[in-house]
Amino acid sequence: MKLLSNLILTVLGTPVVLWHGMGDNCCHSFSMGAVSKMIQKKIPTVEYVKSLMIGDSEGSDTSNGFLMPVFQQLDLACQQIQADPALQNGYHAVGFSQGGQFLRALAQTCPSPPMKNLISIGGQQQGIFGFPKCPDGSSICEYVRKMLNWGAYTSFIQSRLVQAQYWHDPLQEETYKEYSQFIGVVNNEHEFNQTYKDNLLKLENLVLVKFEKDSMVVPKESSHFGYYSPGQDAEILPYDQTELYTEDRIGLKTLDTAGKLHFFTFAGDHLRFTDEEFTENLAQFLA
Secondary structure, three states, X not given: OHHHHHHHHHHOOOOEEXXXXXXXXXXXXXXXXHHHHHHHHHOOOOOOEEEOOOOOOHHHHHHHXXXXXXXXXXXXXXXXXXXXXXXXOOEEEEEEOHHHHHHHHHHHHOOOOXXXXXXXXXXXXXXXXXOOOOOOOOHHHHHXXXXXXXXOOOHHHHOOXXXXXXXXXXXHHHHHHHHOOOHHHHOOOOOOOHHHXXXXXXXXXXXXXXXXXXXXXXXXXXXXXOEEOOOOOOOEEOHHHXXXXXXXXXXXXXXXXXXXXXXXXXXXOOOOOOHHXXXXXXXHHOO
16 A cells, blocks of 8 residues: 555655535535536646545435534544545645635544645634625524524534634633533633643645635634734734734644744635635745
């Protein structure tokens, strides 16, 4: 198996792994399919792109993005990557919306094979405090919205709804730290896990993209690890003034000091970017 993977990688450049956002799936021709083609067209060295499917079909991949606990999704993603011969010498990763924080968590929990560069596009790295308007006809989305409004930190909802697992209520900071089953855990706010920090520091680059007019991520600064100052939901702390950074809980400050933390802001709404914006700013981390 190792000989095969080495043979493949003598022909191909570093492969790329994609993880889609909420309501999407691995293989839509207009989303992840289009991104895969764009990467291969614009970056000639990338000849292998793997778009993660969580489940056994495109439909289950979409529903699992709402209903399968995140750590179960991470386990399935890790198994796929470890079983793929083309990825055994390492890969770059690009996550879209919630796929951005999921891939960051994958770097923390699945260090082999190594993730080299991680690009998070519109990811909610500090979580969210607000749920966007659901697309017309999306009954599952409306169900999630109602459940979050009912009680995001109840054990019933935390264990069943993905978006509850990265719900970060600044008005209930201690409750969030105690009961969050995903974002509070991987941000080392529940209890400190040195392995999570050590594994994230293995990244060569962590690249974070925020959208200036983002109407989906609340607050939009979460895409850059910024968040509300604890105890209120008006003042936003930039990433380097949050306790997550100043206490270096997951290694952000260390990555920043080493020049491995990169920030980009795109002008549009959530995930609205052009091929040119992608290649001019982000292709350098995939070549």
